[in-house]
Amino acid sequence: MSKEPADTATKILDVAERLVQARGFNGFSYADVADELGISKAALHYHFPGKAELGEALMERYAARFARALIDVDAREPDAHAKLQAYARLYADVFQDERMCLCGMLAADYATLPDPMRRSVVRFFDDNEVWLAEVLDEGRRAGTLRFTGSAREIARTIVSGLEGAMLVARPYGDTARFQTIADLLIDGLAAETTAPARRGRSAR
Amino acid sequence: MSKEPADTATKILDVAERLVQARGFNGFSYADVADELGISKAALHYHFPGKAELGEALMERYAARFARALIDVDAREPDAHAKLQAYARLYADVFQDERMCLCGMLAADYATLPDPMRRSVVRFFDDNEVWLAEVLDEGRRAGTLRFTGSAREIARTIVSGLEGAMLVARPYGDTARFQTIADLLIDGLAAETTAPARRGRSAR
DNA sequence: GTCTATAGGCAGATAGAC
DNA sequence: GTCTATCTGCCTATAGAC
Numbered sequence: 097m098s099k100e101p102a103d104t105a106t107k108i109l110d111v112a113e114r115l116v117q118a119r120g121f122n123g124f125s126y127a128d129v130a131d132e133l134g135i136s137k138a139a140l141h142y143h144f145p146g147k148a149e150l151g152e153a154l155m156e157r158y159a160a161r162f163a164r165a166l167i168d169v170d171a172r173e174p175d176a177h178a179k180l181q182a183y184a185r186l187y188a189d190v191f192q193d194e195r196m197c198l199c200g201m202l203a204a205d206y207a208t209l210p211d212p213m214r215r216s217v218v219r220f221f222d223d224n225e226v227w228l229a230e231v232l233d234e235g236r237r238a239g240t241l242r243f244t245g246s247a248r249e250i251a252r253t254i255v256s257g258l259e260g261a262m263l264v265a266r267p268y269g270d271t272a273r274f275q276t277i278a279d280l281l282i283d284g285l286a287a288e289t290t291a292p293a294r295r296g297r298s299a300r
Numbered sequence: 301m302s303k304e305p306a307d308t309a310t311k312i313l314d315v316a317e318r319l320v321q322a323r324g325f326n327g328f329s330y331a332d333v334a335d336e337l338g339i340s341k342a343a344l345h346y347h348f349p350g351k352a353e354l355g356e357a358l359m360e361r362y363a364a365r366f367a368r369a370l371i372d373v374d375a376r377e378p379d380a381h382a383k384l385q386a387y388a389r390l391y392a393d394v395f396q397d398e399r400m401c402l403c404g405m406l407a408a409d410y411a412t413l414p415d416p417m418r419r420s421v422v423r424f425f426d427d428n429e430v431w432l433a434e435v436l437d438e439g440r441r442a443g444t445l446r447f448t449g450s451a452r453e454i455a456r457t458i459v460s461g462l463e464g465a466m467l468v469a470r471p472y473g474d475t476a477r478f479q480t481i482a483d484l485l486i487d488g489l490a491a492e493t494t495a496p497a498r499r500g501r502s503a504r
Numbered sequence: 505g506t507c508t509a510t511a512g513g514c515a516g517a518t519a520g521a522c
Numbered sequence: 523g524t525c526t527a528t529c530t531g532c533c534t535a536t537a538g539a540c
Contacts, residue, residue, distance in 0.1 A: 119412050263463055
């Protein structure tokens with residue numbers, strides 16, 4: 097399903113997305129995208145008036161795609177721990193050909209971003225934390241996850257841990273390096289036992 | 301100590317470092333630095349022939365400063381857990397006025413960096429992992445840290461966890477957000493108890 | 505929708521005077 | 523060491539023909 101020829105706007109977004117994920121928002125140009133697609137820069141400006149608008153469209157599509165992926169995970173995985181692993185797999189899937197998570201990359205470029213893009217980046221992290229916190233609470237209620245303290249704080253640790261794992265593993269071009277860290281985060285922080293910040297009794 | 305007037309080269313490095321940490325390597329220009337110091341771009345080129353050389357000098361100084369800081373930590377903190385906390389504090393100190401860790405930021409810009417800078421970034425992460433792994437092993441031997449599995453993998457999780465925490469917390473301009481995650485990483489991953497990846501018996 | 509042509513600005517960098 | 527002046531090239535963006 098959904099394998100139509102893909103119109104120009106979509107092709108532009110595809111190429112731009114890959115370039116931003118690999119090189120950052122200040123590391124690619126309209127010329128890069130135009131050359132790769134064999135069209136003129138003016139054609140890009142027809143579809144996206146300026147780089148700011150292109151960036152917004154990029155974020156909008158990425159966030160929507162990610163939201164759909166989370167709904168899929170909720171539908172497919174019954175267990176909270178499995179949901180966390182599926183969540184980490186979403187990141188692992190992105191971590192190909194030198195790509196960062198789009199929002200992780202834009203978080204690095206944050207100081208130079210136009211305001212609408214900034215808001216999208218923050219919203220992305222917020223949404224992810226909310227989803228993760230719900231999964232964590234759900235797992236704790238069901239007994240498949242054990243942790244002490246705030247689910248929201250664990251959620252933040254997972255988001256930033258996965259973003260950081262991509263950031264640091266990318267220079268090594270090493271998927272296994274990312275995966276090992278992701279496993280430690282998920283299995284160590286949220287499953288089986290986790291040490292509370294101070295003086296908590298250990299689970300099990 | 302060491303509060304001499306600071307020569308031009310040092311002032312250039314100071315300004316450039318802050319700009320790179322805040323805006324990324326592709327988000328600042330010679331003109332930015334020159335304007336802020338009230339000198340000409342040509343003067344910058346006298347001290348650092350090109351942006352690549354400036355970047356290398358930036359990395360060199362940053363790595364040396366970080367290495368000294370680790371030696372200080374080793375000298376001041378007797379306990380492995382305290383060393384980890386002091387290590388996290390090094391990151392927290394950097395996390396001011398919208399700054400990222402220099403190497404975290406350059407990891408994001410990695411695809412666009414000249415080769416010598418790339419090597420410096422990787423070396424920085426390698427050195428940090430080696431130091432952390434030694435602290436972790438030392439703590440395990442002394443009984444102040446408890447974890448199962450490879451110290452090197454835990455070390456990688458800490459490095460990327462702290463880098464990711466900076467990356468994600470920065471858009472919120474929230475130091476507490478960073479600190480909470482750092483505490484969870486250090487106290488949860490390396491102290492007291494930590495769950496092994498699969499089916500391990502829990503410590504304590 | 506896509507093109508060519510071009511504007512206008514800023515990037516990194518150099519020459520040569522002081 | 524630092525300056526002014528300048529170069530060349532790329533950047534984002536627009537105008538107007540097809």
